[in-house]
Ligand code: SF4
């Protein structure tokens with residue numbers, strides 16, 4: 001799909017009108033304040049934090065309205081393979097490097113952001129967020145409060161852009177409203193306010209929509225003890241976490257597929273769908289990527305099962321080793337570093353502009369792997385294709401963030417039953433012929449005798 005071999009010009013020249021320039025200036029002001037505070041330039045945090053956050057949000061809203069409301073509703077992927085940001089050009093690489101660096105700093109070098117350690121006051125970027133943190137939970141900010149606030153801001157502002165872009169499709173509007181509400185209230189505002197009211201219970205509220213094995217520390221001894229000592233709320237959370245994994249997730253996935261979590265509730269998915277939308281087409285559609293995906297995601301699922309089994313064994317036997325090896329050193333610590341931080345955070349989001357928006361969901365998330373097994377073999381969810389109407393335009397394959405070559409299925413009129421499909425529905429939303437439908441219907445034979453032979457290469 002790269003442009004070298006085809007002689008068409010960029011249909012989206014990228015020229016900005018004056019209102020768009022104004023919105024870009026607002027976004028630049030918001031970012032400039034964040035950068036200046038990171039460089040320890042002395043600012044009045046009470047004044048500049050709201051200016052920064054409001055500038056960013058209003059800038060995103062105005063830009064989205066200008067870009068999409070002045071045009072007819074419908075498919076809006078003009079120029080994605082020509083734009084430097086969305087086609088791994090110089091801007092894309094620059095953004096990727098900045099994002100990756102930000103994640104490395106936030107995980108391992110938070111003092112560079114100004115986190116006050118050993119009782120010292122915050123400085124720099126973290127101090128900029130102190131007023132908001134104090135207002136919500138009564139404590140000064142941590143690097144995770146800064147991260148959570150910016151994360152929520154991105155999902156809200158870019159979620160609004162997403163709604164306008166796909167406003168011709170009701171499923172996308174509903175889905176994105178749920179994503180924004182879920183992030184803003186369940187993952188951010190309510191837990192922060194609860195922390196100010198009663199810090200013990202807020203701890204559980206923060207994780208109420210995360211579940212094991214995505215939340216891999218759920219069965220760590222400190223976490224189990226916290227839940228046991230957390231009164232009624234703690235015990236509810238413990239039981240809910242187990243029931244959610246063992247019963248609720250398989251049952252809902254049976255009826256509607258894994259989309260209920262991956263495309264409506266999950267914070268990682270929420271960011272991928274909103275902030276990552278401009279990069280969804282960068283996912284590899286190669287068969288080799290599909291093969292790698294199946295090895296990597298299931299290997300991580302096995303890893304998390306083994307690690308959790310060892311951790312629980314240690315908890316109930318009051319030991320710290322298994323087969324003579326220290327569980328923390330050999331299992332828990334490597335998983336936290338390699339998978340929990342490096343893969344899900346640094347690569348998962350930092351590499352959006354290079355590898356697409358769902359790298360973590362596709363290649364790494366153990367919860368996605370778990371739900372994918374049900375979706376593949378025991379679920380009513382599938383995407384049906386009306387092959388006779390397909391004009392092989394490739395919009396669907398191009399837009400699939402999970403690297404599924406949707407067009408290959410459509411050309412054969414074959415239902416799409418894939419473990420990795422997150423049910424985002426974008427393939428259906430961008431199809432000009434109404435070929436694709438996300439359906440929950442009666443179960444059918446889901447075991448394809450030769451799934452790889454369907455091909456994953458039609459995008460070429
Ligand atoms: S299914 Fe629709 S979007 Fe996909 S190739 Fe066919 S006509 Fe194009």
Ligand code: SF4
Pocket residue numbers: 383399400401402403404406416420421422423424425426427428
């Ligand atoms: S096949 Fe369609 S619904 Fe599934 S992940 Fe790809 S674009 Fe989304």
